[in-house]
Amino acid sequence: MTAEAKPASPPLTERQEARRRRILHASAQLASRGGFEAVQMREVAEAAEVALGTLYRYFPSKIHLLVATMQDQLQHMHTTLHKRPPAGDDAAQRVADTLMRAFRALQREPHLADAMVRALTFADRSVSPEVDTVSRITTAIILDAMGLEHPTPEQLSAVRVIEHTWHSALITWLSGRASIAQVKIDIETVCRLIDVTAPRDA
Amino acid sequence: MTAEAKPASPPLTERQEARRRRILHASAQLASRGGFEAVQMREVAEAAEVALGTLYRYFPSKIHLLVATMQDQLQHMHTTLHKRPPAGDDAAQRVADTLMRAFRALQREPHLADAMVRALTFADRSVSPEVDTVSRITTAIILDAMGLEHPTPEQLSAVRVIEHTWHSALITWLSGRASIAQVKIDIETVCRLIDVTAPRDA
DNA sequence: ATCCAGTCTGAAACTTGTTCTAGATTAGCG
DNA sequence: CGCTAATCTAGAACAAGTTTCAGACTGGAT
Numbered sequence: 520m521t522a523e524a525k526p527a528s529p530p531l532t533e534r535q536e537a538r539r540r541r542i543l544h545a546s547a548q549l550a551s552r553g554g555f556e557a558v559q560m561r562e563v564a565e566a567a568e569v570a571l572g573t574l575y576r577y578f579p580s581k582i583h584l585l586v587a588t589m590q591d592q593l594q595h596m597h598t599t600l601h602k603r604p605p606a607g608d609d610a611a612q613r614v615a616d617t618l619m620r621a622f623r624a625l626q627r628e629p630h631l632a633d634a635m636v637r638a639l640t641f642a643d644r645s646v647s648p649e650v651d652t653v654s655r656i657t658t659a660i661i662l663d664a665m666g667l668e669h670p671t672p673e674q675l676s677a678v679r680v681i682e683h684t685w686h687s688a689l690i691t692w693l694s695g696r697a698s699i700a701q702v703k704i705d706i707e708t709v710c711r712l713i714d715v716t717a718p719r720d721a
Numbered sequence: 722m723t724a725e726a727k728p729a730s731p732p733l734t735e736r737q738e739a740r741r742r743r744i745l746h747a748s749a750q751l752a753s754r755g756g757f758e759a760v761q762m763r764e765v766a767e768a769a770e771v772a773l774g775t776l777y778r779y780f781p782s783k784i785h786l787l788v789a790t791m792q793d794q795l796q797h798m799h800t801t802l803h804k805r806p807p808a809g810d811d812a813a814q815r816v817a818d819t820l821m822r823a824f825r826a827l828q829r830e831p832h833l834a835d836a837m838v839r840a841l842t843f844a845d846r847s848v849s850p851e852v853d854t855v856s857r858i859t860t861a862i863i864l865d866a867m868g869l870e871h872p873t874p875e876q877l878s879a880v881r882v883i884e885h886t887w888h889s890a891l892i893t894w895l896s897g898r899a900s901i902a903q904v905k906i907d908i909e910t911v912c913r914l915i916d917v918t919a920p921r922d923a
Numbered sequence: 924a925t926c927c928a929g930t931c932t933g934a935a936a937c938t939t940g941t942t943c944t945a946g947a948t949t950a951g952c953g
Numbered sequence: 954c955g956c957t958a959a960t961c962t963a964g965a966a967c968a969a970g971t972t973t974c975a976g977a978c979t980g981g982a983t
Contacts, residue, residue: 532950535960555845560940570962572943581940633845640842640889643757644897651898676903676910680886683893683907687842687885694846696853701878705885708878708914715913734980737930762970772932774973783970 539577541567546588550634558585558634579645585638586649592635593656596621600660610665611713617664618685618706625689626699633693640686657682665713677712684709741779743769748790752836760787760836781847787840788851794837795858798823802862812867813915819866820887820908827891828901835895842888859884867915879914886911 531539545566549558560581564574578584600617607613625632642650661678662670670678688705691697697705733741747768751760762783766776780786802819809815827834844852863880864872872880890907893899899907 534949538961556939559938570964571941572963573961575941576960579941637843637845640892641839642896643839647896647898650896654898673910676906679890679903679907680882680911683886683889683911684882687889688881690842691885694844694849694852696849696856701881704878705881708875708918709882709885709911711917712910712914715917716910736979740931758969761968772934773971774933775931777971778930781971 538567538569538573542569542574542577542584543588543591546584547592547631550585550588550631551628552630554630554633555585555637557630560584582638582642582646583649585634586642586646586653589635589639589653590649590656592631593653593660596624597656597660597663600663605664609714610667610717611710613666614661614664614681614713615707615710617660618681618710619703621660622689622699622702622706629693632689636686636689636693640690654682657685671716671718673716673718674713677716680712681709740769740771740775744771744776744779744786745790745793748786749794749833752787752790752833753830754832756832756835757787757839759832762786784840784844784848785851787836788844788848788855791837791841791855792851792858794833795855795862798826799858799862799865801826803865807866811916812869812919813912815868816863816866816883816915817909817912819862820883820912821905823862824891824901824904824908831895834891838888838891838895842892856884859887873918873920875918875920876915879918882914883911 542563545563546558548566549562558581560574561571563584564571567574569577574584578587600620605613605616605620607616639650639653658678661681665674665678667674684705688697688702692699692702744765747765748760750768751764760783762776763773765786766773769776771779776786780789802822807815807818807822809818841852841855860880863883867876867880869876886907890899890904894901894904
């Protein structure tokens with residue numbers, strides 16, 4: 520389950536892969552400073568030592584770029600979490616722990632988190648495939664924490680609700696309308712759904 | 722409970738109130754056609770017969786304008802819902818019904834919904850007060866449906882989670898990544914938290 | 924009625940995302 | 954090696970959000 524599958528329409532050459540990487544790096548770098556607005560396409564291009572037109576060939580819009588940045592970061596987080604899986608009695612606890620751990624990771628770079636999450640929720644239909652990928656990774660993280668291989672439809676719904684809550688709570692925190700304590704409480708509240716939707720082993 | 726309180730820093734004259742109304746109307750009108758991108762400030766100004774600078778005096782950004790538009794629409798919806806409160810045995814059912822009713826109302830103008838919700842989640846700190854107002858109205862709608870006067874902190878958390886889910890599910894539907902059926906299921910799932918967090922009358 | 928401060932208008936200017944173009948470079952191929 | 958198609962670059966140009974400014978207008982105080 521290395522989950523590194525890329526559709527890879529045309530396989531990229533080495534230099535192209537390097538360019539792509541430079542671009543994503545520049546994007547994350549700039550985002551880590553001023554957040555969404557600081558990621559200016561001209562600056563990304565310059566920092567990545569790439570022409571503006573090339574940047575747009577790799578990522579057809581600023582939103583695409585930031586969503587791809589999020590994919591990248593989430594991938595990292597997923598493997599990191601894999602190394603130290605949450606210890607806990609029940610699934611709800613483990614999921615809540617995992618999400619709060621992710622949350623603290625994002626706290627370390629709040630501007631980056633801001634840029635990525637704002638892009639994610641602002642994305643329109645043209646970015647659906649990429650947003651879907653992010654969603655799949657998030658789902659995988661949560662299911663991992665739950666320790667489930669074959670979730671029921673009910674459980675999948677609960678997982679989606681948890682994801683919704685996570686994104687939205689993140690936004691309210693990032694825009695200063697909710698405290699970290701409140702986010703924690705709400706995450707724990709939504710995780711109760713895991714118990715509620717657990718299939719009775721009858 | 723007419724809930725018409727406006728901080729109203731400087732009380733607006735009649736003509737100013739009329740301008741404000743024309744602007745909001747133009748905004749909703751344009752949004753109903755092409756959604757977020759169709760709400761172009763120059764066009765709003767023209768349709769509202771107001772100079773561009775004036776538009777910006779009333780609403781300091783496109784996001785402010787659209788969030789204000791949402792406030793306006795939500796207010797309508799709240800009063801409409803008041804007239805025909807949901808009938809149902811338990812609170813969870815009533816809340817789910819209410820939200821799905823709101824959902825169907827938004828479905829009638831998907832482009833408008835798109836513009837408003839995208840603006841809402843994209844809003845940064847400078848729009849926090851306005852976004853908070855929207856959140857308060859939404860909370861009021863949900864608490865009304867629950868029939869609660871004095872919710873416990875636990876219940877308030879559940880309500881926030883429901884709001885998170887509502888916004889986020891709306892977005893996934895608007896961007897074509899979830900079906901209406903799925904939204905319905907997820908709304909019903911999250912509403913289970915209402916039962917779970919109901920205080921035991923012991 | 925007159926005057927002042929605040930408001931509104933029309934238009935230009937500025938910013939940043941996005942598109943376009945002409946010419947250089949690169950990659951793969953015979 | 955030499956050719957061709959794809960890719961990359963630099964830079965101009967365009968679009969829409971936002972800011973700015975000079976002058977006209979309005980509403981209220983004297």
